[in-house]
Amino acid sequence: MGKENGVVVEIVVDNGHGKTCTKGSPDGTYLEWKWAREMARMLVTELKRRGYEASLLVPEDDDVPVNERARRVNGICRQKGADKVLLVSIHSNANSADGRWHDGEWSGFVAIVSPNASAKSKQAADFIWARAIEAGLKGNRSFTDKPGKRFLVQNLGICRDSMCPAVLTESAFHDTREGVRLLQGAKQRIMLAHADGIEDYVNWLKLGGK
Numbered sequence: 001m002g003k004e005n006g007v008v009v010e011i012v013v014d015n016g017h018g019k020t021c022t023k024g025s026p027d028g029t030y031l032e033w034k035w036a037r038e039m040a041r042m043l044v045t046e047l048k049r050r051g052y053e054a055s056l057l058v059p060e061d062d063d064v065p066v067n068e069r070a071r072r073v074n075g076i077c078r079q080k081g082a083d084k085v086l087l088v089s090i091h092s093n094a095n096s097a098d099g100r101w102h103d104g105e106w107s108g109f110v111a112i113v114s115p116n117a118s119a120k121s122k123q124a125a126d127f128i129w130a131r132a133i134e135a136g137l138k139g140n141r142s143f144t145d146k147p148g149k150r151f152l153v154q155n156l157g158i159c160r161d162s163m164c165p166a167v168l169t170e171s172a173f174h175d176t177r178e179g180v181r182l183l184q185g186a187k188q189r190i191m192l193a194h195a196d197g198i199e200d201y202v203n204w205l206k207l208g209g210k
Contacts, residue, residue: 009202010080011047011054012073014089014158015040016168018063024092026099030180035187036090037061039171042191043090050199057087070161077163085164086124086201088194092183093170102175108139109193112152112168114160121165123204125151128167128197135193137171137182169194 015036024031040056047054057072058064077085093110095102109132111125129150132138151167159166171190172179183190 009053009205010076010085011044011052011198012057012076012085012087012164013040013043013047013054014057014069014073014087016089016091016158018058019061021063025174025180026101030092030174030183032092032174033061033063035092035183039090039187039191039194042187043088043194046191046195047198050195052198052202066157066161069158073158073166074161074163082163083120083165086120086198087158087162087164087166088124088128088198089158089166089168090194091168091170092172092174092179094175095173096175100175101177102173103177105173105176106139106141107173107176107179108141109133109137109172110141110152110170111150112154112156112159112170114166115153115155116160117153118165120201120205120209121159121167122151123148123209124165124198124201125167127200127204128169128194131193131197131200132169132171132190135189137186137190137193139172 017033019033022032044054073087095105111129113121113125172182
């Protein structure tokens, strides 16, 4: 497993932000940096259990700047070949940085690619978002169910500056109470949606990526 057409696919999991950079819910019961690191470790463990090559991009708890994270993943790309690497960056979302609850506003899971995204990036995002919807993570921001188009496009540095296919996910909004309940109570479900979507991507590659 972990191979398409005999080629190893390395899945690099990026836990976005660090404890010195971002906070979390307005009441302090949820911390994005801590949740993202737990989720990333769970995902790497699950992918390895399934027989895939997987690694953490940022093992540190402190914040690592985007340019350094991109440098790290691009180093892996140069070693293995960019088409043999997939980067998935794990985050939770927020409606605002004002430190207040925003119940009733944006909710739900999204998968994001950069404006310069490859077809492989878009397909990986599509597969992961489809699995998230299947897992019941759909909110009012999951506004497309069209196969092949389940992704948003934003100019995010970790995706834009990575040489390999790259996807950034936002699993829920941590400035809504329902979002915090989901992030804290459905960790396994969220992790498995990522793992299943990644596996769908690798299986797609096995079929020639068409």
